[in-house]
Amino acid sequence: MTPDRLSHTFAALADPTRRAILARLASGQASVTELAAPFQMTMPAVSKHLKVLERAGLIARGREAQWRPCRLEGEPLRDVADWMEQYRRFWDESFDRLDDYLQSIQKEKKHDERQ
Amino acid sequence: MTPDRLSHTFAALADPTRRAILARLASGQASVTELAAPFQMTMPAVSKHLKVLERAGLIARGREAQWRPCRLEGEPLRDVADWMEQYRRFWDESFDRLDDYLQSIQKEKKHDERQ
């Protein structure tokens, strides 16, 4: 239960409601009410989800009069992508040729290893 | 809380112990005892982690006498990679010009919001 950043990111993404919120924010910023609209749950529930996303660094919130517009912050996803790279040969079928594998080694050297 | 596959995968990855187990399995299959060795926790705890990973489809278990060797199954990670792709422009700075343009729109919105 180390609260490392990668764990926070994965945990935040492990909920379909939160992923739907991110999908909405990918097309531009939105208020909490706008984000809550597609769901059956109450506003406080959505507010909590936003808190989780914010804590994971996946969204940032501004302030505009009585609205608190949210926008997507993709930076934590880079850590996920970096982590994924180390397993690419296990899921990317177009990657199992030798030269591709050598290329993967090259890429791994460019990234610093995180866990 | 739809128990969709992607949620299961992300949830399984949201624990450093389980990610360490996957890292170990990336270099070849191992028995439960071998996997448990680096950790301070008891065997049943590791067994539970393996169950979570197995349920997420990230590992598969064989049977060899009294040993139950585990091996990594990367397929669910492809779903993660596919999901990630839709957000690439938010974290990959070396993306193409179209996405740089889209990203600049996003930044302008951030700028507007600060005023």
Add this chain to the structure above:
DNA sequence: CGTGTACTTTACCGATTAGTTACATAACCG
């Protein structure tokens, strides 16, 4: 057969999570 080894299952515990309702705060609008 009995004993050891390699695990799994069960039962429990404390912490966290995802949701609720009810209330509080904050800003605009007449």
Add this chain to the structure above:
DNA sequence: CGGTTATGTAACTAATCGGTAAAGTACACG
């Protein structure tokens, strides 16, 4: 000022999670 709108906080609940100890299962070996 008072009312409406937008959002956050508090308190509660049920379910899940990560861990434990103890008992159960399955196989190998002498």
